[in-house]
Amino acid sequence: MGCSTTPRTEAISASTLLEQPGVLVAKRHHLLVRWSHWLSVPILLGLILSGISIYWSSPIYQHKPDPLTGNFDVAADIGIWICAHVPGLHHYSSPPDWIYNHISLGPGILASALRLHWLCAYLFMLNGVVYLAGLVMGAGWRSLLPRRTDLFDALTMFRYYVGVPFAKLIHHKWPHPRFETKYNALQRTAYFSIAVAGFLSVATGWAIHKPMQLHWLAALFGGFDKARVWHFWLMWLFIFFVVPHVILVFDDGWDTLRGMIVGWSTRVKRSQAIANEQ
Amino acid sequence: MRRNAIHYNRKILLRWGNGSKLENPKLPEAGPADTNPAAPIATESPQALEAIEQQLDASGSPSPSVEPPPRTDEVLPPIAVEPVLVKKHQSLFEEQPLPVIEVAPRVLRYRTRRDFLLFGAGAVATLAGAGFLLPQETLSRLGMRRDMSSPTKEWLLNKALRIDDDVSEALYSRNRMVPTYTKSQITPLKNNYNGATPDPGYISGWNLTLDGLASGLGISLDIRNLTTRFSIHEQITRLVCVEGWSAIAWWAGLRFDDLLRAYPPTSQAGWARVESSVNLDASGDPDPYSMSLDLATARHPQTLLATHFNGQPLTVDHGAPLRLLVPVKLGLKNVKAITRITYSAEEPKDYWAERGYSRYDGI
Numbered sequence: 001m002g003c004s005t006t007p008r009t010e011a012i013s014a015s016t017l018l019e020q021p022g023v024l025v026a027k028r029h030h031l032l033v034r035w036s037h038w039l040s041v042p043i044l045l046g047l048i049l050s051g052i053s054i055y056w057s058s059p060i061y062q063h064k065p066d067p068l069t070g071n072f073d074v075a076a077d078i079g080i081w082i083c084a085h086v087p088g089l090h091h092y093s094s095p096p097d098w099i100y101n102h103i104s105l106g107p108g109i110l111a112s113a114l115r116l117h118w119l120c121a122y123l124f125m126l127n128g129v130v131y132l133a134g135l136v137m138g139a140g141w142r143s144l145l146p147r148r149t150d151l152f153d154a155l156t157m158f159r160y161y162v163g164v165p166f167a168k169l170i171h172h173k174w175p176h177p178r179f180e181t182k183y184n185a186l187q188r189t190a191y192f193s194i195a196v197a198g199f200l201s202v203a204t205g206w207a208i209h210k211p212m213q214l215h216w217l218a219a220l221f222g223g224f225d226k227a228r229v230w231h232f233w234l235m236w237l238f239i240f241f242v243v244p245h246v247i248l249v250f251d252d253g254w255d256t257l258r259g260m261i262v263g264w265s266t267r268v269k270r271s272q273a274i275a276n277e278q
Numbered sequence: 279m280r281r282n283a284i285h286y287n288r289k290i291l292l293r294w295g296n297g298s299k300l301e302n303p304k305l306p307e308a309g310p311a312d313t314n315p316a317a318p319i320a321t322e323s324p325q326a327l328e329a330i331e332q333q334l335d336a337s338g339s340p341s342p343s344v345e346p347p348p349r350t351d352e353v354l355p356p357i358a359v360e361p362v363l364v365k366k367h368q369s370l371f372e373e374q375p376l377p378v379i380e381v382a383p384r385v386l387r388y389r390t391r392r393d394f395l396l397f398g399a400g401a402v403a404t405l406a407g408a409g410f411l412l413p414q415e416t417l418s419r420l421g422m423r424r425d426m427s428s429p430t431k432e433w434l435l436n437k438a439l440r441i442d443d444d445v446s447e448a449l450y451s452r453n454r455m456v457p458t459y460t461k462s463q464i465t466p467l468k469n470n471y472n473g474a475t476p477d478p479g480y481i482s483g484w485n486l487t488l489d490g491l492a493s494g495l496g497i498s499l500d501i502r503n504l505t506t507r508f509s510i511h512e513q514i515t516r517l518v519c520v521e522g523w524s525a526i527a528w529w530a531g532l533r534f535d536d537l538l539r540a541y542p543p544t545s546q547a548g549w550a551r552v553e554s555s556v557n558l559d560a561s562g563d564p565d566p567y568s569m570s571l572d573l574a575t576a577r578h579p580q581t582l583l584a585t586h587f588n589g590q591p592l593t594v595d596h597g598a599p600l601r602l603l604v605p606v607k608l609g610l611k612n613v614k615a616i617t618r619i620t621y622s623a624e625e626p627k628d629y630w631a632e633r634g635y636s637r638y639d640g641i
Contacts, residue, residue, distance in 0.1 A: 021383070022380035022381055022382050022383070023380065023381050023382070023383050023386050024378055024379075024380055025378070025379055025380075025381055025386065026376040026377070026378050027376055027377045027378075027379065028376060038397070038400065038401075042404045042407075042408055045408075046408065046411075054522065055522070057521040057522060058519070058521040058522035058523040060522075101419075105412065105413060105415075105416040106413075106415050106416050106419050108415075109413050109415045109416070110520065110521065111630075111633055111634030111635050112413035112414075112415065112416075112634060113413070114520070114635065114636075115435040115436070115438060115439055115634065116411065116412075116413065116435065118438045118439060118441075118442045119411070119434070119435060119438035122438060122441065122442070139374065142371060142372065142373045142374060143373050145371055145373075181373055182373065182376060208522075209641070210446065210449060210640070210641055211516070211518055211524075211641055212456040212457075212516075212518075212605060212606045212640075212641045213446070213449040213450060213451075213454060213606070213640065213641070214449070215456065215457050219457075224516065224518065224524055225524065228522060258390070261393050261394060261397045262389060262390050262393040262394075263393075264379075264381075265376075268378055
């Protein structure tokens with residue numbers, strides 16, 4: 001199962017009295033954090049897919065009707081472009097509908113999409129509470145707080161990630177920047193931001209769901225119409241987060257992925273550092 | 279256990295002491311007070327782990343009742359501890375080292391297997407649940423021929439709608455006014471008649487019928503009765519459609535509350551059924567439109583029976599001669615061309631609720 005054992009050192013074995021050799025593991029993620037992490041996958045997927053179905057009933061981004069086609073929606077423009085340029089789609093029956101028909105749960109199902117969206121939205125809020133509880137109970141919240149040095153360090157990490165493929169190509173040595181914290185600055189920024197984005201999604205969601213009773217909340221985001229724009233782009237933030245998140249987890253290795261399932265990591269850096277010193 | 283914690287704490291300090299830079303070395307008090315909750319104390323003591331090891335086949339989970347095996351040399355000479363003590367207590371917001379524990383490989387394998395099996399089972403259950411909850415239209419688009427609707431699915435999704443309706447109802451207050459706007463903020467309001475706009479022929483013989491009154495009589499009022507008998511209120515409010523678009527419009531009309539006072543409903547009545555018999559469906563055939571309105575919302579001071587739009591009497595597009603304007607509800611509750619209002623104790627049928635939308639629609 002890939003549980004590599006850390007080399008045991010003299011110092012450690014002297015202070016442990018277990019008969020059998022043990023594996024040193026660092027506790028990384030609290031049970032509730034892991035649960036909420038994985039639950040957010042289907043919940044967010046449900047929210048995004050039903051959300052786009054809702055979006056189709058009244059798209060935000062519109063322009064003056066095209067004199068030829070009468071089309072006024074940017075999503076329909078993209079559909080027309082795709083049908084004109086992607087091989088095999090030239091004869092699609094209704095190019096303006098291509099995006100509508102292929103993204104989301106489908107067009108013309110506002111009632112079904114709304115019901116699913118509310119169900120997922122309440123689950124999302126509950127899941128957020130579970131996540132926060134896990135962060136507090138596992139004391140993991142400190143690792144997520146932004147630091148003063150994060151901006152510079154995050155740029156260093158970004159430079160590293162961008163450089164990796166090129167360095168590999170030309171067989172150039174490209175060392176991973178060293179950091180002594182649970183997450184590197186770029187990770188920390190991303191995880192912190194995505195938690196804030198989750199909170200803002202809920203807040204903008206309420207603002208457009210109850211624009212009269214919670215009109216102060218809608219006003220906070222610039223009014224009902226602007227709150228819809230916020231809500232729309234926060235969805236994109238989740239999508240933009242997930243893609244590199246998944247790629248980097250696989251790049252980082254089995255230990256990181258397993259860590260979010262079992263909670264611990266066998267990468268116990270500091271003890272290994274001691275082992276090397278001694 | 280306490281001694282154990284200290285013992286472990288020391289071990290971690292050893293690693294930390296050598297591994298990290300000693301910027302501000304400070305000696306903490308030795309002893310149990312040292313084991314503050316923020317310190318990286320191993321939460322699973324080796325004793326418990328040994329117990330697991332011994333009992334793995336039997337129970338598979340740590341059992342605190344198991345007597346730990348006797349230990350002889352676990353008290354470590356304090357002298358060995360001191361040189362490696364690090365700055366211990368940091369600020370509340372400062373990151374703390376991850377708790378490191380030592381686990382027997384067998385225990386680790388067992389737990390890994392358990393967690394992965396749980397994870398797999400959860401993933402399968404989630405996939406099944408998601409497939410179950412998808413709308414029939416989506417399943418059909420994906421090539422599913424079979425009718426996958428089930429009472430459980432309807433119940434669950436309707437439950438989410440009802441919870442949301444309950445939240446809306448809890449948020450409602452008769453004293454909370456919706457925002458009003460100035461004339462310069464008015465935006466165009468489209469004719470959103472579902473299907474076809476009715477032929478204006480109905481207007482000449484139009485009457486508003488009231489049923490379910492305390493007097494037991496049915497009342498019929500024409501538009502002159504309504505506009506002369508009641509005081510007319512103006513407001514510029516936002517109309518929000520369930521589809522997501524909205525429009526700020528200038529309305530005038532009588533308060534629903536005033537009508538309720540003038541013609542009180544029966545004492546048990548909690549609902550109004552607001553109906554338009556002139557509504558047409560997409561193909562132009564009669565399609566009477568009625569929806570439910572709770573009387574608490576009907577009594578809101580901004581709930582109007584509107585007679586004017588943009589300073590002019592209502593046009594057919596906007597529901598001449600009388601429409602409901604209830605800004606605390608979605609646009610679909612703002613019935614155009616009302617012909618009848620019926621008060622009842624039971625919640626009446628609702629045109630859009632029957633088509634899968636919520637019933638309360640408070641915003």
